[in-house]
Amino acid sequence: MSASEHRPTPETAGTTGQGTVTDRLVRANAAYASAFTDPGMDARPVLKVAVVACMDARLDLHAALGLTLGDCHTIRNAGGVVTDDIIRSLTISQRALGTRSVVLIHHTDCGMLSLTEDFRHEIEAEVGQRPAWAVEAFKDLDQDVRQSMQRVRTSPFLPYTDDVRGFVFDVTTGRLREIDPRH
Numbered sequence: 001m002s003a004s005e006h007r008p009t010p011e012t013a014g015t016t017g018q019g020t021v022t023d024r025l026v027r028a029n030a031a032y033a034s035a036f037t038d039p040g041m042d043a044r045p046v047l048k049v050a051v052v053a054c055m056d057a058r059l060d061l062h063a064a065l066g067l068t069l070g071d072c073h074t075i076r077n078a079g080g081v082v083t084d085d086i087i088r089s090l091t092i093s094q095r096a097l098g099t100r101s102v103v104l105i106h107h108t109d110c111g112m113l114s115l116t117e118d119f120r121h122e123i124e125a126e127v128g129q130r131p132a133w134a135v136e137a138f139k140d141l142d143q144d145v146r147q148s149m150q151r152v153r154t155s156p157f158l159p160y161t162d163d164v165r166g167f168v169f170d171v172t173t174g175r176l177r178e179i180d181p182r183h
């Protein structure tokens with residue numbers, strides 16, 4: 001696939017019958033805020049856990065993991081891969097906001113399974129500049145979860161790496177499958 005196939009056109013970008021999609025979100029927020037009461041919470045996650053997951057729209061982390069407001073940090077990106085910026089967030093999560101456990105979640109049917117580093121070269125051909133970032137695409141979900149666990153465990157910046165577990169979420173069953181870090 002080429003990058004240009006995914007570029008939204010001005011006619012379709014984020015518009016709905018009643019303004020843009022962002023307008024819709026702002027209206028929803030007004031309703032949310034009207035019923036909102038200050039929960040009086042501290043910023044430190046109650047369960048002292050940080051969840052690193054793919055940004056996939058089918059993955060409702062709070063519902064899938066029985067989490068409620070204030071319980072955890074959720075750190076998401078394309079693939080749920082452990083990039084330098086994920087390490088940055090985990091470092092702040094542990095050192096400044098008291099989390100102790102890390103849960104990594106990839107999922108079935110992830111878009112990253114169908115991309116390759118060619119994605120960067122296609123962008124370069126189109127815009128004349130190659131992105132500095134790696135695509136971090138992967139072919140094997142289980143292996144990428146293992147690699148992500150390894151990146152967390154070996155980070156020199158993270159003081160708490162004893163409780164690091166990795167999973168694959170099945171988007172058709174809602175079930176988590178734990179990945180053994182050893183093979």
Ligand SMILES: [Zn+2]
Nearest residue numbers: 054056110111
């Ligand atoms: Zn994904």
